[in-house]
Amino acid sequence: MNHVLCGLAANPALPSEFVDLLIAVADADVAGHLADRADLSHAQAVALVSRHEDVAVQLAYAGRLTAADVDPVAQPRAALALLDEGVGRPEWARLFAADPVVERREKLAACSGLPPDVVDKLAADTDVRVRTELALWTTPETAARLARHPHAEVRRAVAANEATPPAVLAMLITGEGLPPAQSCLVCDREATPFVHDPHCPRLDCDLLPGDSCDGSHESTVHETQRMALLNPATPTEAVVAFADHPSVHLRWALAARPDLPPAVCEQLAGDPRPGVRATLAENPAIDEALIRALATDEGHDVQRRLAHHPNVPLDVLTYLAGATRIGSTLLPRIAGATPFEVQELATSRNAAVRMLLAERRDLPPVIRDALAADPDAKVVKSVAPHPGLSEARLRAMVDLHGVRVVAKVAANPEASPGLLEDLARHEPPVQKAFRVIARNRHATAPALLGCLTDRQARPIAAGHPALPHQVIVELLADDEWRVAEAAAANPSLPPAVMSELVRCA
Template identity: 55%
Template structure:
């Protein structure tokens, strides 16, 4: 029932009377079992102001969509009557300037914590949150907030070590570099008086069950201090010179953070390339700041994870693709270095004697036509598979590729944006069925009704076919009883769903 109603709530063809019925259901008798019906309703373009206000009163976050679309204005929201809606709008940068000062005194600490997450808080409000008696409010400001420099200084010097850790982890990079240096080295900050392990305040002991595994404290809050150093080393705003000082630290965890940090001198990376710990080498291999000499040294490390990260390195020397690096696990996306290759480099890669190298360059979707066509005619199936979904190949080449390599390339041929409906119908009828074909055709804008009917046999393909505009409307009612909830939602949201079926599905 939930997924059927959620799909109906998102259906653009739902009549206004049915929209009103679903709104009443979502905020009334169906508030408990209605699931996310209210969320789908709040995204509707035809929502009235009164309906939008009713949804916002039900769940504050539901005010965001209507405000963005102009159905509601921020002036329509009273922060005292609808504090959760006001908080949701502030979090999206859509609130009014005077709201934070009203909400910072809310007796609900969960609301104060949400306020701490909001961007652009006035300094006086941020200072009050930094002094809040609830640790989760202060920690929320330190981790998710955008504190001004003065407030950031209060957080970095907070007596509780957990707040200092969250400050070093700040996700908005709002902490000044000098404070991050202080958190990294401890220089210039008073010692913390407690941490989540040695908690003394009875009101804050609720935090202890959530202490990280293995945390310990001998009076120096050493686990949290170590975590704070790791966080500061990983923070891109921490000065590079201070980060480099830890390249030889006894802690592998700290060296690993240094190895992952871009912008350090190459001599630091060269030192780390000789580190005996795999984790350090993995981080170094994935660091876009390492230069050619370090990359070549790491290429000699027969560690699959090192090689897998190197092959995706944006500065990888292309000649390394002919060796062990080129045979590493590379994922499906075009490699950054190949994506940035010049026309001359592309020509050389496409003419490589190594089929694996040709397959890697074939992933690019902006190849010159001559290169693309040559790769489409390659004798190696993995090369053809990589180029098969490239636009511009044309129906004749697609058919030739499918005939020459068969099942190995059919799914990629079906995913080609230029594949015509007739070809898609033929691919769907392949015996035995190729699941990759069914799933590609179900998403394809050129898919015809007959092709989509052939996709309904596979549940993953059926999820997309149920939403496809070319699916015959007669199929939609039975899909509402599908055992897969995603199929039900897609079918219920289909604008071709018969009106009588919509009516019979109303709560």
């Protein structure tokens, strides 16, 4: 792979005439980078496809090709991509529905807006993979028809399809009103009863660990129920009975549904598996009483997930901030706090609570500045990227808290060029800060030269347009391919060098 040419192909400043020259000499890797260009013309896209068919799919999905540009026989993957985008021709769908290559029929089955005769043909396909793919994406009418399919794998796909009618999903999850399935992927291949060894040594085996069939296709039926539980179109009344199901996977899926009645939520809150309770803890269906009960649940991840509940009371959130590790993230309840609540959070004696508030980027200046002067470094780290902080205040953060806040200060969108230069020279150096500075649009040449000394920041800095021209040119020969490629993609690369690279390709 020629990494310099790949970088050059992605360079946004590359003149159109140089793009034409690159198309003429591009290998598959360079062609892939050219296909990603935002300024690639239709004529250039067609020329690129004529040399490298592999990029046709990429260009088709990007809207750079039309049906007139594609031959479905010579470029089947591109034609299928256009059908998938809804801009292919109906006759192509009929062509692929009879294609001997099953992968093409399978891809066609995932396309929307297919002619009715094509849908009927795919629904009767001899390969279960095609029927399954159709069931997963098809219309309500066809999904209802495929729910009665004799193959359990097709029914599983219907259960996952959100277009499936609610009444049909209710039948799939309970089994009532449907004839029993006659086959599944397990009994298609193995004599029953059979349980797939989780440590199966066969390299050509694609059954999942624990897949089983004793004639009732139990593992596929179980997965069908799980898909229906996860499907928001499945009626509430059809799912509530699973609250005490022996399968933890089904109870886990049920716990995520936002339409659960209070009694079911209460039942799941007492589930013996912490994963079920943790999923429930984040569910907006639970009320304040259950939130307070779960706040003292020390099961794995329950308290952390509860902190992400959109309606957690602030006093509970304050408790959770001290009881579990939430991390630096903007919680939904913090994001939705009222002005009065913001003031209350800002004056909390719990530094972890002030840190959570500091993740907001719309704080009133008075509160923002107060948090910026907080004596706790984790609070200052969270507020440091907040827009509107003065340079004097940003520098004061570094003076007070040193290496603990340097990277976050460098991430401030209004950090001045001079401040970034000083942060790049900070002693002791902060490795993460180099990567942040290299991404900052205000970074200057002196700051970027400092970033080049760090292995991880070097390829980022090599692509920054403020880097001196001569340094960019020197980096084209760097031993690290990511650095050379980034330098070639740098929009400040001199046009004369671009021309030389293209003409020598």
